[in-house]
Amino acid sequence: MYIRLLRNEGQIFVWGMANQLLLIAIGILWFFLLVCGVYMIATRHVHQDRSRIFFALFALVSSLALLLKTYFMLRETDIQNYFHILPLRELVFGQFCRYLFALYPLEIARPHWLTLRRWLGFGLPWILTMTCYGLFLGFHQTQLHSFQDLLMNLDKPDVVMRLVLLLFMFPVEFIWALSYDSHQSSAGRSWLRKMTIMVSLIALAFVGNTLTRHVAWRSFHAFIYMCYILYVMYIELFVRIPVPMHQAQGTLPEMKEPIVLPPAPAAKNEADNPLLQQIRQLMEVQELWREPELMLDDLVQRLGSNRTYVTQCIHQMGYNGFKEYLNRLRVEYIRRQLLQPQHERLQSLFYEAGYRSRGSAWRNFTSIVGCSPSEYEERSRQI
Numbered sequence: 001m002y003i004r005l006l007r008n009e010g011q012i013f014v015w016g017m018a019n020q021l022l023l024i025a026i027g028i029l030w031f032f033l034l035v036c037g038v039y040m041i042a043t044r045h046v047h048q049d050r051s052r053i054f055f056a057l058f059a060l061v062s063s064l065a066l067l068l069k070t071y072f073m074l075r076e077t078d079i080q081n082y083f084h085i086l087p088l089r090e091l092v093f094g095q096f097c098r099y100l101f102a103l104y105p106l107e108i109a110r111p112h113w114l115t116l117r118r119w120l121g122f123g124l125p126w127i128l129t130m131t132c133y134g135l136f137l138g139f140h141q142t143q144l145h146s147f148q149d150l151l152m153n154l155d156k157p158d159v160v161m162r163l164v165l166l167l168f169m170f171p172v173e174f175i176w177a178l179s180y181d182s183h184q185s186s187a188g189r190s191w192l193r194k195m196t197i198m199v200s201l202i203a204l205a206f207v208g209n210t211l212t213r214h215v216a217w218r219s220f221h222a223f224i225y226m227c228y229i230l231y232v233m234y235i236e237l238f239v240r241i242p243v244p245m246h247q248a249q250g251t252l253p254e255m256k257e258p259i260v261l262p263p264a265p266a267a268k269n270e271a272d273n274p275l276l277q278q279i280r281q282l283m284e285v286q287e288l289w290r291e292p293e294l295m296l297d298d299l300v301q302r303l304g305s306n307r308t309y310v311t312q313c314i315h316q317m318g319y320n321g322f323k324e325y326l327n328r329l330r331v332e333y334i335r336r337q338l339l340q341p342q343h344e345r346l347q348s349l350f351y352e353a354g355y356r357s358r359g360s361a362w363r364n365f366t367s368i369v370g371c372s373p374s375e376y377e378e379r380s381r382q383i
Contacts, residue, residue, distance in 0.1 A: 025222040026070055032211040032229050033063035040236075041062040047186065047242050049111035053101035055232060061100055065093045082108050085144045086162045092130070094206050098169060099123050104232070105195045109180045111243065119284075126168050133161045148212060153199050166210060169203040182293045186243050188356040189293055191235070200230050239357050276313040278303055292354045296322040327364045330354055334365060338377045346373050 037059030040052040067091070099122065106114050120127075133139060137158050144150050144159070153159045180192060205221035208214075282288045282302060291298070299322070300310050311321065319325040330353040337343045347358065355361035365373050 023070070025226075026066055029226050029229075030063050030066045030071050031223055032226060033059045033066065036229055036233055037063065039233075045060050047240075049186075049243065051104055051111075052236070054100070054107050057106060058097065058100040062097050065097055068239050069093065084141075085115065085147065085211055086159070086166070087107060087210070088139060088141050088162060090210060091162060091165045094210070095126055095165060095168060098203070098206075099126070101199065105199075108240075109185055109192060111181075111186075113181075123178065126165065129161060129164055129168075133158070133165075137161065141193040150211070166207060169206055178358070182291070185292075186240050186351070186356060187235075191356070194231075198224070198231065202228060214346065239359060241347050241351045241356060241361075243356055244344060244351055273313060274318065275305060275309060276301065276316060279310065279313055283325070283329060288353050289326055289333075290352070292356050293352065294326065328368060330361075331368045332371065334361070335369060335376065338373065339380050346377070349373075 037056045040056035040059065044050075044052045044056070046052065046130070072089070099119070102122070103114065103119070140158050141162075142153050142156050142158055144153065150159065180189065182188070201224050202221070205217060205224050208217040209221050273309055279299070282299065288294060288299070288302075296307060296310065303310060314322055314325050317325065319328070333353050334349045337349050343349065350358060350361035353361070355364075362373060365376075369376055371379070
C-alpha cells in the first residue's frame with residue numbers, strides 16, 4: 001500500500017488511496033469540531049446549564065488533538081514507527097478528550113451536579129496510573145508492531161500499564177445513568193441511551209484503532225466521531241428544550257385549577273369504576289402528567305393494579321391508550337396557558353408539560369388541536 005521514494009536525501013511516502021481518504025476525513029472532522037466549538041461558545045446562554053460550554057471545550061480540544069496527531073503522523077520519517085500499536089502519546093490524547101467528552105451529557109443529565117472535585121474523582125484512576133507510569137517506568141515504551149507482539153510482551157510492566165490506560169475508555173457511560181434527574185434535565189432517558197451507544201462505539205473504535213492501527217478502524221473512528229458531532233448539533237438546534245429559569249431554581253408555576261379533561265366522545269359511564277376515579281385523581285388532580293419519563297407501568301405501580309385493568313379504564317374514558325390520554329393532558333395544559341394574556345415562552349411551556357423534545361411537543365399539539373402552537377397563540381391574541 002505504501003510506496004517509498006527517495007528524494008533530497010529524505011524519504012517521502014506516497015500514501016495509498018485509503019490513507020488519503022482518511023486524511024480528508026480527518027480534515028472534515030477537524031473543520032466540524034472547530035465550527036461546532038465556536039458556535040457552542042457563541043450560543044452558550046441559550047441553556048441555563050453549562051452543557052454548551054462543556055461541549056465547546058471538548059470540540060476545541062479535540063480539534064487541537066487532531067492537528068497534533070496529523071502533524072506527528074506526517075513528520076514521521078519511518079512510517080512504520082507511526083503504526084506501532086498502543087502508542088502512549090495517542091492514549092494520553094484519547095483519554096484526556098474522553099474525560100472532556102463526558103462533561104456534556106453529564107451536565108445535561110443533572111445540571112450543575114458536576115463539580116471540579118467530582119470530575120477529578122472520575123479521572124483519579126487515570127491520573128494515578130499515569131503518575132505511576134512516569135515515576136517507575138519513565139514513560140518507557142516497548143515497541144509493539146502487531147497484536148501478536150502485544151501477547152508476547154504481556155509480562156512487561158509498560159505494556160500492562162498501557163492496557164490499563166486503554167481500559168479507562170469505557171466506564172464513564174454509567175455515570176450518566178446514575179446521576180440522571182428527570183425534573184432538572186432537558187433530555188429524556190432515551191436520549192441518554194442513544195448517547196451511551198454512540199459513546200461506546202467511539203470508545204470501541206478507539207480501542208480497535210489503538211490495538212491494530214488498521215486503516216479500517218481509523219476510518220470507522222473518524223466516521224462515528226463525525227456522526228456524534230452531527231447528532232449533538234441536531235439535538236441542540238432542533239430537539240432539546242431549554243430548562244426554564246424557574247425550573248432551574250427548583251420551582252414550578254402554580255396551577256390555579258387542575259387539568260380535568262371533558263369526557264371523550266367514546267367515553268362510557270365512569271361513576272361506578274373506582275379504579276378509573278383513582279386514575280383521574282393521579283393524572284389530573286395530582287398532575288402526574290408532568291413527569292417527563294412517565295410510562296404506563298409507572299401509573300400501574302402507583303395504583304397497585306395491573307396493565308390490563310388500567311388499560312381497560314383508559315379505554316372506558318374514550319381514549320385509544322395511555323399515550324393518547326397523557327398527551328391530551330399535556331396539550332390541554334399548553335393550550336390553556338396560551339390563552340392567558342401573559343404566559344411563558346412556548347419552549348418553556350413544552351418543558352413544564354413534561355416534554356423533552358420540541359418535535360414531539362409540536363407534533364402532538366398539532367395533531368390534537370388541529371393547528372400548530374404558534375398558530376394557536378396567534379389566534380388567541382386576536383380573540
